[in-house]
Amino acid sequence: MIRLALPLIALAAGGCMQNSPPKTEVPGVQCNANGLKRLIGQQRSPEAETLAKQLSNAKTVRWLEPGSVMTMDFRPDRLNLNVDEQGRITSARCG
Numbered sequence: 001m002i003r004l005a006l007p008l009i010a011l012a013a014g015g016c017m018q019n020s021p022p023k024t025e026v027p028g029v030q031c032n033a034n035g036l037k038r039l040i041g042q043q044r045s046p047e048a049e050t051l052a053k054q055l056s057n058a059k060t061v062r063w064l065e066p067g068s069v070m071t072m073d074f075r076p077d078r079l080n081l082n083v084d085e086q087g088r089i090t091s092a093r094c095g
Contacts, residue, residue: 029057029059029076029077030057030076030077030094031056031057031058031059031076031077031078031079031094031095032056032057032094033056033079033092033093033094035055035056036052036055036056036079036092039051039052039055039081039089039092040089040090040091040092041088041089042088042089043086043087043088043089044063044081044083044087044088044089048081048089049061049063049081052079052081052092053079056079056092056094058077058078058079058094059077059078060075060077060078060079061078061079061080061081062078062079062080062081063081063083064080064081064082064083065083066083066084066085074095075095076094076095078094078095079092079093079094080092080093080094080095
């Protein structure tokens, strides 16, 4: 009886693993940080974020403060904005 139950449990668990959440990536949407030099030195703000998204075609923005921990996943639709201790933008890159 136990020998029959184990394969059934394995099949049930395997079936659950196939139902992964949908990807958050939007097909065809890619970030382009080439035109963002004018943001360097600007203060972090909702307006700066909106402008950065418009200029870069990014879907999302990730603000990175000095010493902050970040994931290493690459997302072509995300813009990373680094800020200094005063909250001024120091660099911008996609991913």
